[in-house]
């Protein structure tokens with residue numbers, strides 16, 4: 001049987017803000033701290049495959065009539081809905097200490113192309 005592990009869907013998130021606030025300067029020569037303009041972190045998605053309930057961080061919760069919730073559907077996973085609670089790390093290593101959780105869902109919404117919509121929260125518990 002083909003092991004269907006969408007193992008470590010590693011997502012690199014780069015958030016670059018372009019806001020340039022113009023602070024009011026009360027004192028001459030006062031320097032405001034430089035704003036953080038870039039955040040880089042990784043979240044690790046291990047989808048349930050029928051054998052990894054202990055380690056899985058994601059589960060198929062909805063599938064089309066021709067599929068099931070154990071294995072992602074064949075062509076572009078169309079119709080599958082997956083809920084996840086993934087660890088977030090500072091580097092590309094699942095075993096690094098987590099700094100938070102990425103929690104939400106994704107849906108595969110196109111039959112012809114491999115594409116997905118994601119909706120989630122990042123919950124950080126570390127400075």
Ligand SMILES: *[C@@H]1O[C@H](CO)[C@@H](O)[C@H](O)[C@H]1NC(C)=O
Nearest residue numbers: 051052053054055056094095
């Ligand atoms: C869970 O992950 C550990 C470490 O990566 C691995 O040794 C173990 O076989 C995994 N267990 C399952 C049920 O996949």
Ligand SMILES: *[C@@H]1O[C@H](CO)[C@@H](O)[C@H](O)[C@H]1NC(C)=O
Nearest residue numbers: 001066067068069070071072
């Ligand atoms: C789910 O679908 C896959 C692929 O068609 C199949 O191999 C597997 O046996 C199915 N599992 C269940 C629990 O129906």
